[in-house]
Amino acid sequence: MAVAEIIVDVPTMQTNRPFEYSIPETLTDVVVPGMRVEVPFGRGKRQIQGFVMAVKEESNFKGKLKPITRVIDLRPVLSKEMLDLSYWLADQTYSFQISCLQTMLPSVMRAKYQQFVIPKADTPEVKKLLRGQTQLEITNQLSDEEIRLINKLRKNQQVDISYVVKNKAQQVKRQAVTTDLNQIQLLEAKNALRSNAKAQIKLLDFLANHLNDLPIEMNVLEKDYEIGRSAIKTAEKNQLLKIIEVTKLRKPVGIDAKKTTKLQLTAEQKVAVDQISTAITQQHPETFLIEGVTGSGKTEVYLQTIEKALQVGKNALMLVPEISLTPQMVNRVVGRFGDQVAVLHSGLSSGERYDEWTRIEKGEVKVVVGARSAVFAPLGKIGLIIIDEEHEASYKQDDNPRYNARDVALWRSKVNKCPVVLGSATPSLESRARAEKGVYHLIRMTKRINNQNLPHVEIVDMRDAENSAVKGDFSPALQAALQKTLDKHDQAIVLLNRRGYSSFMMCRECGFVLKCPNCDVSLTYHKDLGKMKCHYCGHEEPVPNSCPNCRSKKIGFYGTGTQNIEQQLNALFPKARVLRMDVDTTRRKGAHAKILQKFGSHQADILLGTQMIAKGLDFPDVTLVGVINADTTLSLADFRASERTFQLLTQVSGRAGRADKTGHVVIQTYNPDHYAIKDAAKQDYETFFKQEMYIRHQANYTPYYFTTLISVANKDEGQTLKQSYWLKRQLQSSLSKDAILLGPSPTMISRKQNKYYYQIIVKYKHEPKLHQKLLEILNETQADAKKGFTIAIDNEPQHID
Numbered sequence: 133m134a135v136a137e138i139i140v141d142v143p144t145m146q147t148n149r150p151f152e153y154s155i156p157e158t159l160t161d162v163v164v165p166g167m168r169v170e171v172p173f174g175r176g177k178r179q180i181q182g183f184v185m186a187v188k189e190e191s192n193f194k195g196k197l198k199p200i201t202r203v204i205d206l207r208p209v210l211s212k213e214m215l216d217l218s219y220w221l222a223d224q225t226y227s228f229q230i231s232c233l234q235t236m237l238p239s240v241m242r243a244k245y246q247q248f249v250i251p252k253a254d255t256p257e258v259k260k261l262l263r264g265q266t267q268l269e270i271t272n273q274l275s276d277e278e279i280r281l282i283n284k285l286r287k288n289q290q291v292d293i294s295y296v297v298k299n300k301a302q303q304v305k306r307q308a309v310t311t312d313l314n315q316i317q318l319l320e321a322k323n324a325l326r327s328n329a330k331a332q333i334k335l336l337d338f339l340a341n342h343l344n345d346l347p348i349e350m351n352v353l354e355k356d357y358e359i360g361r362s363a364i365k366t367a368e369k370n371q372l373l374k375i376i377e378v379t380k381l382r383k384p385v386g387i388d389a390k391k392t393t394k395l396q397l398t399a400e401q402k403v404a405v406d407q408i409s410t411a412i413t414q415q416h417p418e419t420f421l422i423e424g425v426t427g428s429g430k431t432e433v434y435l436q437t438i439e440k441a442l443q444v445g446k447n448a449l450m451l452v453p454e455i456s457l458t459p460q461m462v463n464r465v466v467g468r469f470g471d472q473v474a475v476l477h478s479g480l481s482s483g484e485r486y487d488e489w490t491r492i493e494k495g496e497v498k499v500v501v502g503a504r505s506a507v508f509a510p511l512g513k514i515g516l517i518i519i520d521e522e523h524e525a526s527y528k529q530d531d532n533p534r535y536n537a538r539d540v541a542l543w544r545s546k547v548n549k550c551p552v553v554l555g556s557a558t559p560s561l562e563s564r565a566r567a568e569k570g571v572y573h574l575i576r577m578t579k580r581i582n583n584q585n586l587p588h589v590e591i592v593d594m595r596d597a598e599n600s601a602v603k604g605d606f607s608p609a610l611q612a613a614l615q616k617t618l619d620k621h622d623q624a625i626v627l628l629n630r631r632g633y634s635s636f637m638m639c640r641e642c643g644f645v646l647k648c649p650n651c652d653v654s655l656t657y658h659k660d661l662g663k664m665k666c667h668y669c670g671h672e673e674p675v676p677n678s679c680p681n682c683r684s685k686k687i688g689f690y691g692t693g694t695q696n697i698e699q700q701l702n703a704l705f706p707k708a709r710v711l712r713m714d715v716d717t718t719r720r721k722g723a724h725a726k727i728l729q730k731f732g733s734h735q736a737d738i739l740l741g742t743q744m745i746a747k748g749l750d751f752p753d754v755t756l757v758g759v760i761n762a763d764t765t766l767s768l769a770d771f772r773a774s775e776r777t778f779q780l781l782t783q784v785s786g787r788a789g790r791a792d793k794t795g796h797v798v799i800q801t802y803n804p805d806h807y808a809i810k811d812a813a814k815q816d817y818e819t820f821f822k823q824e825m826y827i828r829h830q831a832n833y834t835p836y837y838f839t840t841l842i843s844v845a846n847k848d849e850g851q852t853l854k855q856s857y858w859l860k861r862q863l864q865s866s867l868s869k870d871a872i873l874l875g876p877s878p879t880m881i882s883r884k885q886n887k888y889y890y891q892i893i894v895k896y897k898h899e900p901k902l903h904q905k906l907l908e909i910l911n912e913t914q915a916d917a918k919k920g921f922t923i924a925i926d927n928e929p930q931h932i933d
């Protein structure tokens with residue numbers, strides 16, 4: 133009797149291992165690894181889902197095995213590679229294996245969908261099965277007999293199984309506005325109106341200027357442009373526009389990509405392409421780190437190495453940071469490889485996402501571009517994996533399973549025997565340090581395309597009298613630079629650095645930031661405690677009312693919003709067209725791409741935004757980049773504060789002067805002498821790397837030490853603390869004296885949803901017992917859910933807060 137090993141969908145410590153079930157006679161040959169099945173679990177008659185991990189002939193179990201109830205999938209949804217990966221992933225991230233398996237599937241496969249048998253041949257067996265229907269829905273009403281038949285026909289390629297997602301959102305019809313008139317006709321109609329017909333004037337003006345965006349949904353007009361329904365109805369009556377019904381308006385990112393062909397490589401690009409190509413042909417699982425200055429043409433290297441992989445009959449996987457934020461990059465890949473590309477990103481509806489996933493799984497595409505979770509794409513024959521902007525923290529998932537896509541990519545590269553390319557103008561310290569040790573192969577690209585100079589960067593010291601005298605946030609130097617740019621009809625990008633916003637204290641007189649005496653990170657204001665606290669060691673002190681450095685009273689919480697900056701820009705430059713990009717203006721699906729498209733076609737002069745405008749953008753008319761407040765990231769209560777600041781400033785500066793015009797950058801700061809700011813001004817990654825490595829070495833941080841963060845949560849604060857100290861003692865007993873244990877200390881928001889959060893940080897070099905100990909602790913504490921404790925373990929956390 134055949135036996136299946138199954139991971140059941142019960143995320144607890146006791147069930148975190150395969151259980152054996154017998155495969156009923158009727159389902160022999162149907163049940164294969166990677167399929168989901170329904171099985172009875174526990175005492176009652178409860179039926180739950182499970183993943184078949186393996187099938188074998190005999191059981192080691194003495195008693196009688198329960199049989200599988202039915203199969204959920206008629207074809208495996210996870211490959212052997214993914215099943216193997218799930219073991220490793222669960223172990224690495226201290227997660228339940230079932231969570232890892234679920235994470236690998238697109239979300240729709242966890243939600244509601246229907247399965248259909250689609251005929252592919254006209255044989256008597258197919259006919260009998262379909263009983264005259266064009267397709268057969270698979271329900272649990274089908275007999276095992278029928279399931280067996282379907283399975284056999286599928287193997288003989290006489291039928292196919294397709295999943296159809298019940299996607300309500302897609303079927304909703306929306307009202308939209310369009311017009312047959314051209315711009316001149318619209319403007320004439322507008323001029324014919326009485327001057328008090330304000331709403332009509334606004335509407336016609338809008339239409340005249342947005343002809344390319346039509347049809348546009350009525351609720352978008354209402355919400356984004358404050359054009360009401362009554363104005364639209366009036367215009368419809370006057371035959372100036374039409375109201376139509378639309379089902380789906382937004383094109384997925386990438387669809388309007390123009391076809392491109394290979395560029396002639398520069399000498400530096402050629403070296404990179406050659407080395408990577410060799411590894412592709414030799415099937416060598418080597419990791420390359422491309423450290424290439426902004427505008428050095430890394431994208432072309434990616435494209436030509438992907439092409440190499442396709443030439444030798446392989447496929448390529450490319451990861452980019454949260455993809456809806458980088459439509460330009462997606463367009464470039466689609467522009468080169470067209471239909472052979474599948475795009476996976478959060479901007480797609482779940483149905484669209486599922487369609488892309490299916491195309492990959494069926495082997496219909498050769499290139500996959502996607503954000504973090506695309507690292508699990510069911511792509512076969514992988515010949516190359518690329519991770520662009522490899523330093524981005526978003527490659528690490530913040531929730532369970534807390535995996536880093538880079539590590540998963542390295543795992544897949546070994547299995548697939550293919551190279552991995554990590555690219556960035558500002559590599560993470562970890563990756564650059566690995567290249568230093570020879571673990572990664574370093575490729576440096578030091579010149580911009582066409583030998584363009586890197587932009588000239590001006591640092592403005594905000595402590596100077598003339599700067600501290602101005603009302604508002606724009607120094608005279610930045611104002612002058614903006615004016616000059618507008619006069620030349622060039623474009624400017626203005627960055628408002630929002631991370632760490634207003635949670636730390638800074639002196640506006642001398643730039644002093646309150647730091648922890650033990651940890652060299654900023655202290656964070658805890659509103660609930662009314663105190664300044666360190667997230668690492670728990671040190672606390674009262675909120676100062678004058679600057680400990682210069683005695684000035686101008687010490688306070690620091691931060692301005694983008695809306696406020698936008699108003700200041702409008703007041704200073706009334707004629708300038710300003711686009712604002714922040715969480716508020718990009719909430720709507722596709723809004724991000726729209727703003728960039730508008731800026732790219734020069735329908736605006738200034739793009740004002742938060743971190744999301746800092747990277748990847750390539751606009752030839754941008755000659756000025758202004759940074760309002762370089763210091764906020766510097767003051768994050770995180771040991772990566774300097775690294776994040778350097779990355780941000782270097783990346784954003786790199787947006788200026790990328791084509792044939794020279795770029796200029798103005799950075800406003802209260803810390804003009806800080807090395808992260810000075811090195812970023814010179815776009816000098818190597819100098820920054822050396823200095824930062826020295827500091828990490830002094831303070832025992834990554835990459836000299838590994839870091840594991842363990843957080844404890846409980847509804848009762850006393851219990852949380854008690855448990856935290858218990859945890860610390862447990863750890864101490866199994867660690868060598870070289871390991872460093874910090875905490876317990878409260879996290880940034882120490883109380884969320886009525887639970888108290890405390891954390892312990894372990895810094896270590898070599899602790900062979902730690903991993904096992906952490907698993908034991910999990911077993912011991914998480915088995916007893918009644919106590920209400922939650923322990924989360926984060927290996928190499930990206931944020932500590």
Ligand SMILES: Nc1ncnc2c1ncn2[C@@H]1O[C@H](COP(=O)(O)OP(=O)(O)OP(=O)(O)O)[C@@H](O)[C@H]1O
Pocket residue numbers: 395396397398401424425426427428429430431432556557581747748749750786790
């Ligand atoms: N060989 C080439 N010949 C001509 N133009 C090129 C070549 N390679 C790249 N370019 C152009 O140079 C510009 C900058 O390239 P790209 O955007 O790839 O830079 P990057 O290294 O990714 O920079 P960043 O890190 O700032 O995003 C692009 O407009 C690109 O089309």
Ligand SMILES: [Zn+2]
Pocket residue numbers: 648649650651652666667668669670671
């Ligand atoms: Zn501290």
Ligand SMILES: [Zn+2]
Pocket residue numbers: 639640641642643644679680681682683684
């Ligand atoms: Zn001061």
